[in-house]
Amino acid sequence: MIQFTMINRIKTFILFFTIFYFLTGQAWASLSVSASMDDHDISLDEDTTITVSISGAMSTSEPVVPKVSGLSIIKTGHSSQVQIVNGSMSSVSEHIYTVVPDHEGSYTIPAFSVFSNGVEYKSNPLTLTVTRSTYGSSPNPIQNPFGTKSPQPTQQYDQGSDQESPKFWIESSVSSKQPYVSEQILFKFKLYSLTSLQTDEFVLPDFNDFWVEEITPERRDQEIINGQRYATYEKVYALFPMKAGDITIGETALNVQYQVYDQRNSSNLDRFFNDPFFNMGKTKLRSKRLKAPPIDLHVKSLPKPVPDDFTNLVGDFGVQTSLSEDQIQAGGTVTLEIVFSGVGNIKDAEIPEFKLNEIKTYADKPVLEMQKSSKVLSGKKIFKIALVPTKPGEYTIPALHFSYFDPKKSEYVPLNIDSRSLVVLPSQTETTNSLLTQTFNQSGQQEVMYQDIAPIPMDPDRMMKNNININPTIFYIFVLGLPCLFLIFIPLRFIMQKTRGNRRKYFRRETHRVLMNKLKNPDGDIDSLLEALRNYLAAHFNVHGKALTAAEMKELCLQNKISDSVANDLEQIVTDLEASQYGFRKESGVQDMNRLVKVIQLIQKK
Amino acid sequence: MKIINKIAFFCLLIFFVILAPFFVHADENDSIGDYKKAVENYYNKKFEEALNVFLKLAENKSDNGYLYYDLGNTYYKLGKLGAAIQYYEKALRSIPRDSDLKTNLKMVRSKLLDKPEESFSDYLISTLFFWSSSVSLYEFQMFLVILSLLFWGYAFFKLLRKTPFFKVNFIFFVVIFVYFLGGYYLKSHLYEAGSFGVILSPEVDVKANYIDKDKPLFQLHEGTKVRIIDAQDFGEKEKWFRVEMPLGQKGWVSSQVIGII
Numbered sequence: 001m002i003q004f005t006m007i008n009r010i011k012t013f014i015l016f017f018t019i020f021y022f023l024t025g026q027a028w029a030s031l032s033v034s035a036s037m038d039d040h041d042i043s044l045d046e047d048t049t050i051t052v053s054i055s056g057a058m059s060t061s062e063p064v065v066p067k068v069s070g071l072s073i074i075k076t077g078h079s080s081q082v083q084i085v086n087g088s089m090s091s092v093s094e095h096i097y098t099v100v101p102d103h104e105g106s107y108t109i110p111a112f113s114v115f116s117n118g119v120e121y122k123s124n125p126l127t128l129t130v131t132r133s134t135y136g137s138s139p140n141p142i143q144n145p146f147g148t149k150s151p152q153p154t155q156q157y158d159q160g161s162d163q164e165s166p167k168f169w170i171e172s173s174v175s176s177k178q179p180y181v182s183e184q185i186l187f188k189f190k191l192y193s194l195t196s197l198q199t200d201e202f203v204l205p206d207f208n209d210f211w212v213e214e215i216t217p218e219r220r221d222q223e224i225i226n227g228q229r230y231a232t233y234e235k236v237y238a239l240f241p242m243k244a245g246d247i248t249i250g251e252t253a254l255n256v257q258y259q260v261y262d263q264r265n266s267s268n269l270d271r272f273f274n275d276p277f278f279n280m281g282k283t284k285l286r287s288k289r290l291k292a293p294p295i296d297l298h299v300k301s302l303p304k305p306v307p308d309d310f311t312n313l314v315g316d317f318g319v320q321t322s323l324s325e326d327q328i329q330a331g332g333t334v335t336l337e338i339v340f341s342g343v344g345n346i347k348d349a350e351i352p353e354f355k356l357n358e359i360k361t362y363a364d365k366p367v368l369e370m371q372k373s374s375k376v377l378s379g380k381k382i383f384k385i386a387l388v389p390t391k392p393g394e395y396t397i398p399a400l401h402f403s404y405f406d407p408k409k410s411e412y413v414p415l416n417i418d419s420r421s422l423v424v425l426p427s428q429t430e431t432t433n434s435l436l437t438q439t440f441n442q443s444g445q446q447e448v449m450y451q452d453i454a455p456i457p458m459d460p461d462r463m464m465k466n467n468i469n470i471n472p473t474i475f476y477i478f479v480l481g482l483p484c485l486f487l488i489f490i491p492l493r494f495i496m497q498k499t500r501g502n503r504r505k506y507f508r509r510e511t512h513r514v515l516m517n518k519l520k521n522p523d524g525d526i527d528s529l530l531e532a533l534r535n536y537l538a539a540h541f542n543v544h545g546k547a548l549t550a551a552e553m554k555e556l557c558l559q560n561k562i563s564d565s566v567a568n569d570l571e572q573i574v575t576d577l578e579a580s581q582y583g584f585r586k587e588s589g590v591q592d593m594n595r596l597v598k599v600i601q602l603i604q605k606k
Numbered sequence: 607m608k609i610i611n612k613i614a615f616f617c618l619l620i621f622f623v624i625l626a627p628f629f630v631h632a633d634e635n636d637s638i639g640d641y642k643k644a645v646e647n648y649y650n651k652k653f654e655e656a657l658n659v660f661l662k663l664a665e666n667k668s669d670n671g672y673l674y675y676d677l678g679n680t681y682y683k684l685g686k687l688g689a690a691i692q693y694y695e696k697a698l699r700s701i702p703r704d705s706d707l708k709t710n711l712k713m714v715r716s717k718l719l720d721k722p723e724e725s726f727s728d729y730l731i732s733t734l735f736f737w738s739s740s741v742s743l744y745e746f747q748m749f750l751v752i753l754s755l756l757f758w759g760y761a762f763f764k765l766l767r768k769t770p771f772f773k774v775n776f777i778f779f780v781v782i783f784v785y786f787l788g789g790y791y792l793k794s795h796l797y798e799a800g801s802f803g804v805i806l807s808p809e810v811d812v813k814a815n816y817i818d819k820d821k822p823l824f825q826l827h828e829g830t831k832v833r834i835i836d837a838q839d840f841g842e843k844e845k846w847f848r849v850e851m852p853l854g855q856k857g858w859v860s861s862q863v864i865g866i867i
Contacts, residue, residue, distance in 0.1 A: 365825050386719050454706035460638045462672040479750050482758035
């Protein structure tokens with residue numbers, strides 16, 4: 001039963017496969033290649049897309065891309081799909097190419113070739129017209145934010161919007177086209193967009209002839225133009241022309257990327273669901289380089305004659321001064337502060353060298369504080385001059401006169417500072433006896449005011465004092481030499497002691513060996529035996545005793561804490577041996593030898 | 607044992623005989639007459655003349671603190687506060703407890719534009735060897751020499767006489783000796799001549815590097831004391847010092863605007 005079911009299933013599969021093969025074979029038999037282009041008219045700063053569609057064959061070669069001088073055709077994508085519509089199956093493969101023009105002109109792009117089973121299939125040729133670069137602008141002239149009309153270059157619209165308002169463009173403008181040298185003008189860059197854009201590379205002009213300060217790094221806003229709400233992106237720079245004459249601010253460029261809806265293959269159902277969510281996968285990313293045209297300026301020189309007290313400031317400025325104290329003691333310090341503030345090239349502010357009689361002046365490094373707003377660059381520059389009067393008296397810090405250039409009035413405006421008085425209290429003179437003056441400060445604490453230095457004593461002997469010099473190297477050798485010597489002598493002493501001890505041990509061992517040899521191998525020479533015994537005892541007890549008598553040997557043993565019996569035995573044995581030596585005794589010496597061996601063993605143990 | 611003793615005595619004898627002549631060197635130049643003349647010029651307000659003589663004497667006399675004091679006074683009278691501080695600081699190394707010197711130095715410092723609240727103070731010196739600022743290097747040296755003679759002489763005596771040497775006493779003396787020797791080493795190396803300088807010009811730009819075109823990092827004024835931590839020599843006329851302020855700011859200044867202490 002199971003086998004029968006399996007055979008039926010295999011039969012069904014083979015039948016279905018055969019029908020599918022013949023059906024699809026019919027469908028794939030008719031292969032066609034077509035090419036389409038998104039935009040046939042583009043400008044030099046744009047690109048367009050060619051889509052090569054291959055339908056009816058599952059496997060073909062890659063389309064052969066034709067070479068066209070003046071155009072770069074780069075493959076940017078590939079997709080394929082199999083569709084079954086009303087029972088008929090079709091296969092569509094799309095190869096997408098981006099065409100980037102190098103030169104303007106009219107081009108004919110030859111057919112793309114595709115090979116399948118050795119047969120060449122060709123697409124239709126395409127035509128492309130490339131025009132010169134254009135600059136984007138608003139659909140209607142937009143009031144320049146600085147009060148002047150922006151230029152009206154050729155309008156540039158994005159894809160599929162020929163009858164509609166442009167979806168995005170950029171503008172650049174300046175607040176004044178005829179500024180004076182060093183006058184502040186604002187350069188504004190603005191991007192308008194109805195769709196969501198990804199901004200890529202932003203290329204500012206080279207402001208080579210300007211001092212540039214970015215005052216609005218980035219501002220995003222919204223603006224309604226012709227009833228449509230545009231998202232805006234703005235950057236503002238303060239420019240200060242550094243030279244007079246005609247200056248051109250180069251073009252500003254911005255690369256943007258945006259998505260376009262691919263309508264070529266859309267069905268009625270697709271259009272019904274005309275919603276970004278449903279359009280996922282049917283949009284394409286396109287890039288465009290937006291440009292704003294160059295701006296020509298005529299920079300005017302400052303009128304002549306230039307006043308001597310001109311501070312290099314051009315704009316609208318004020319000045320303030322202050323003196324940290326009006327009354328000080330001679331030798332003290334008071335600070336004169338001159339503060340220029342206002343709108344304009346505050347960075348360039350300079351004051352002439354400040355000199356006063358009887359007062360030393362020390363100019364500090366000026367401090368610059370800049371304030372940036374969306375409309376102007378303002379700030380202040382603080383000059384601090386330390387005044388050190390050397391002599392007492394009433395001094396007048398003279399009136400100071402400066403001037404700046406006001407571009408609105410086209411004239412130099414004076415800045416005057418009234419004179420100030422400075423009272424310098426008398427300092428101690430050379431003859432003053434007291435060196436120090438005690439005063440009390442506000443908190444009641446005692447302060448010591450130093451008025452003059454202590455004098456040089458009239459004592460020539462001072463010359464001879466404090467003349468002891470120790471050469472550092474000698475000093476270190478001296479201080480460290482003694483401990484080094486000490487450290488050398490400690491081991492030396494130890495080594496010497498050890499050597500001496502070894503020698504004593506050797507003698508002990510050697511005399512003991514000789515004596516025992518004579519005792520174990522008696523040759524009857526009692527004289528040499530006694531000499532060996534004396535040598536042994538002398539080495540053992542560390543004495544000079546080659547002529548030791550029997551009594552002295554006993555005494556020596558007792559002194560070295562050898563027991564009385566051993567000492568007495570030794571004395572007796574030696575006495576007996578001496579008696580035998582000189583013939584006073586007839587007994588055999590064998591017994592004496594044995595007794596002596598025992599005594600020596602006891603001494604050795606001790 | 608007798609041989610050891612003889613060797614030890616011989617070594618000690620050689621040690622003292624060879625080193626003693628190097629040890630004390632008294633400058634015996636007869637310059638008292640010049641000195642009297644310079645002081646007279648000083649009191650007669652002929653400061654330039656006094657300065658020339660003092661400078662000449664200072665070349666011959668090495669590290670006479672009193673002479674440096676006189677030079678500091680003379681420079682002060684000439685209105686050169688930076689040089690005055692330079693010589694007062696030099697004098698301070700030799701006569702650190704001199705009250706006149708300390709008074710004058712404090713007074714001149716009070717007239718400076720830059721009055722740093724922090725001073726150069728190393729942690730080890732200011733804590734473990736807090737007393738060392740009141741002692742000159744020479745006094746320190748003398749003290750160490752006497753200490754060394756007493757202690758190691760005693761040790762040798764013990765060694766040669768074969769008398770017992772108590773370990774505790776020995777270790778205690780070694781610790782004391784090492785403490786003072788370490789203090790001397792730190793003081794002499796951290797505050798040795800050439801380690802510090804004083805700004806001599808009214809205003810000096812401290813630069814990030816020794817190339818002129820660099821923008822100044824900060825400015826220093828006359829009399830400011832700086833620690834010299836590096837030097838770059840481009841020949842006789844162009845030498846740059848890398849200096850450090852008490853709070854750690856560092857930068858390069860030309861050697862021409864710095865007076866070495």
